[in-house]
Amino acid sequence: MKKTLVLCLLCASQALGQVTHERLLAADDEPGSWLTYSGNYSGWRFSGLDQINRGNAHRLQLKWVHQTRNPQIETTPLVVDGVMYITEPPNDVAALDPETGRVFWRYRRSLPSGVRTCCGRVNRGLAMFGETLYLGTLDAYLVALDAKTGDVVWEVEVADHEKAYAITGAPLSVKDMIITGIAGGEYGLRGFLDAYDAKTGERRWRFYTVPGPGEPGNDSWAGDSWKTGGAPTWVTGSYDPDSNLILWGTGNPAPDWNGDARAGDNLYSDSAIALDADTGELKWHFQFVPHDVHDWDAVQVPILVDDDFEGQSRKLVYWAHRGGFYYVLDRATGRFLFGTPFAKQTWADGLTERGRPIRKDAIDPTEEGVLLWPGVQGATNWYSPSYSPVTGLFYLTAWENQGFYRKDEAEYVEGEFFLGGIPEMEVAEEPGYAAVRALDPKTGEKVWDFELVGKPWSGVMSTAANVVFAGSYEGYFYALDGETGEELWRVYLGGAGLGGLGGAAMSTAPITFLSNGKQFVTMSSGNGVFTFALADP
Amino acid sequence: MWILLALLLQTNPHTSPQDLERGERLYRFNCARCHGLAGEGGRGPNLADGDFYHGDTDEALFGNVRDGIAGTEMPSSFLTPASVWQMVAFVRSLNQASVADTISGDPGRGRALFRGEGGCLQCHRVDHEGGFAGPNLSTIASRRSSAYLRASLLDPDEDVGQKFWTVRVAEKRSGATTTGFLRNEDRHTILLLDLDGALRAFGKEELSSIEVDRRSTMQSFEGLFEASEVEDLVAYLATLRKASAE
Numbered sequence: 001m002k003k004t005l006v007l008c009l010l011c012a013s014q015a016l017g018q019v020t021h022e023r024l025l026a027a028d029d030e031p032g033s034w035l036t037y038s039g040n041y042s043g044w045r046f047s048g049l050d051q052i053n054r055g056n057a058h059r060l061q062l063k064w065v066h067q068t069r070n071p072q073i074e075t076t077p078l079v080v081d082g083v084m085y086i087t088e089p090p091n092d093v094a095a096l097d098p099e100t101g102r103v104f105w106r107y108r109r110s111l112p113s114g115v116r117t118c119c120g121r122v123n124r125g126l127a128m129f130g131e132t133l134y135l136g137t138l139d140a141y142l143v144a145l146d147a148k149t150g151d152v153v154w155e156v157e158v159a160d161h162e163k164a165y166a167i168t169g170a171p172l173s174v175k176d177m178i179i180t181g182i183a184g185g186e187y188g189l190r191g192f193l194d195a196y197d198a199k200t201g202e203r204r205w206r207f208y209t210v211p212g213p214g215e216p217g218n219d220s221w222a223g224d225s226w227k228t229g230g231a232p233t234w235v236t237g238s239y240d241p242d243s244n245l246i247l248w249g250t251g252n253p254a255p256d257w258n259g260d261a262r263a264g265d266n267l268y269s270d271s272a273i274a275l276d277a278d279t280g281e282l283k284w285h286f287q288f289v290p291h292d293v294h295d296w297d298a299v300q301v302p303i304l305v306d307d308d309f310e311g312q313s314r315k316l317v318y319w320a321h322r323g324g325f326y327y328v329l330d331r332a333t334g335r336f337l338f339g340t341p342f343a344k345q346t347w348a349d350g351l352t353e354r355g356r357p358i359r360k361d362a363i364d365p366t367e368e369g370v371l372l373w374p375g376v377q378g379a380t381n382w383y384s385p386s387y388s389p390v391t392g393l394f395y396l397t398a399w400e401n402q403g404f405y406r407k408d409e410a411e412y413v414e415g416e417f418f419l420g421g422i423p424e425m426e427v428a429e430e431p432g433y434a435a436v437r438a439l440d441p442k443t444g445e446k447v448w449d450f451e452l453v454g455k456p457w458s459g460v461m462s463t464a465a466n467v468v469f470a471g472s473y474e475g476y477f478y479a480l481d482g483e484t485g486e487e488l489w490r491v492y493l494g495g496a497g498l499g500g501l502g503g504a505a506m507s508t509a510p511i512t513f514l515s516n517g518k519q520f521v522t523m524s525s526g527n528g529v530f531t532f533a534l535a536d537p
Numbered sequence: 538m539w540i541l542l543a544l545l546l547q548t549n550p551h552t553s554p555q556d557l558e559r560g561e562r563l564y565r566f567n568c569a570r571c572h573g574l575a576g577e578g579g580r581g582p583n584l585a586d587g588d589f590y591h592g593d594t595d596e597a598l599f600g601n602v603r604d605g606i607a608g609t610e611m612p613s614s615f616l617t618p619a620s621v622w623q624m625v626a627f628v629r630s631l632n633q634a635s636v637a638d639t640i641s642g643d644p645g646r647g648r649a650l651f652r653g654e655g656g657c658l659q660c661h662r663v664d665h666e667g668g669f670a671g672p673n674l675s676t677i678a679s680r681r682s683s684a685y686l687r688a689s690l691l692d693p694d695e696d697v698g699q700k701f702w703t704v705r706v707a708e709k710r711s712g713a714t715t716t717g718f719l720r721n722e723d724r725h726t727i728l729l730l731d732l733d734g735a736l737r738a739f740g741k742e743e744l745s746s747i748e749v750d751r752r753s754t755m756q757s758f759e760g761l762f763e764a765s766e767v768e769d770l771v772a773y774l775a776t777l778r779k780a781s782a783e
Contacts, residue, residue, distance in 0.1 A: 368566065369566070408563070409559070411617075413617070413619070416617050416618060416619075417615070417616065417618075418617070419615065422566070422567055422614065422615060422616060422620075423615065428699075452723070452724050453723045453724050472723065474723050476723065476724070
């Protein structure tokens, strides 16, 4: 009798700890968990939880803080069956008790000295499938860890870190595969997106974001420039199960600010790409900026929404791009439906019927420098946007700023910066401002702005109770009214980033989950992971 | 021993005439705005006089160009190693002979004016004496050229560091106003060093107005002092240097 009871308990725990593809498909049905980077496959960073609402958010108070060895935390935690999994900079993983923040286990990765990252030794999070966690590393490995122990199940080399390939983004679990992108667009590598067998680590497919000879699109690169064309895939994409498409954004062509040697559109840099999840075959692409010479990566999370558009029921993609335009695309075909600026921009006179920017004259970088809006870090960047099906609004952090684009010679040396320019990221005395911004996704019109002093560097999350959680560069964490942008609550968390590019105290996006039936919210700042819940009334 | 030491130190691998030429071009667009076209200095230190206060090995110069210098206005750069070395090679080629930074005044008379009639210590510090309402000048000549200092005396508004923009805030409830120098600001707060030397933090919701004045609080010495007296002041300021790194 006793024996049977013990066995059954074991059975129960086994069943709980499984993240199946079905569970990920139905992530919206279990808002108490946070199962994947953006919360669901559609990239919404939206939670169905509503305990924290506009009337009580002012009662949020600290539950716990978890501190890491180093800044700067960019992780999106996963919360699965009563355990929180985070990555810690530079490349460690910890399993925490979400109620108290206490550590169950930690995986520490030792990194070789040859690791190169353009913009900080950071990591944005994990994927989970079955009872296994998946981590991309700065030395360009994909590592499978046992979620119960942190033990390594397998690891595979995705690419050669000596050539400056690195992984900073969270992988995406789709079916029985783990999808991972690659970082390193500042080093003239050839970008790709990979799928690995979740059980064995065997590579299922690779899609090169820069086509090789004989492949369609290779002729959009002059000469051999495709070999060092960049177009990395460093921010996690989305998945559309109905069409079995993986949607992912690609980064800038290399060298960043000097396009002389790469005449042509430079496909598929700065693009949204849609790949068949089973084969990695390209189904469509939409390039936001053909022949980019301003480093305007399309590394935003694609937001997938089914809704009426101009009187027709459609499958859509919403996208606010680094160059300052907001786009609506048809998800089945990639066709451009609509686009308009969401922030000040001075480089284009609008978009053509096909969505191609109509460039103004004299916007290309020069030795002396060209002053343009947006600045080098863009009107938005990699930090997550959010879509709320309740308000029907698209939320993002925007930056109204300008910068100097300076051109330089570009000579490719393997493993070294291949930039072709020396930009001035911002104009120190005219820094512009950041804003948490709500857009009507059908028109691109601004519904409200919550202005911040200085720069942005953190993402946003919305909830079913019309609360939007967001952060500021210096480390304020906010709860805002999703309909009006009014502040409901704030706390100053502070901290320091890594300095240099980015370098914000707050460099990640919030998540929310249930712990013992109570809604918690987690946000990181500096080298702390902070978790909040409502105080008793 | 010395040979071994020399081998351990990283020397510049990019010193050919072509490297120098490219280094000069890179320098012109990236460095000259502060350090001057011939390295004579300006907003940034003189690079032609052989004094490098943060290390004078090639390796140290390389690190300073690439990573910037903490606690100074020198920013980090986003450059390939080859480009950094080429800029270091060009900086090494600069020398004082190419720099026309003439000082005709008398430093002794300048010191007397500075401490006396000029009233400079009311706002500026030199060593352990003076005020806080202007930049500390104890080692100003290590950071600014004499041409820059002369220009500042004659036209103080030309280049005012953000730390010396004056901010005047008025409180809603009492109507009290405070003037000070901006130390930090975000959506909710503004932090000042007020004119009495107190560090003050204000919640913006408690303020009825915030006015920022980017002009200098110093008046121009043009017309106030004889041209020769201005030169004496410049000559004195040019003596206020850090001890050389050697």
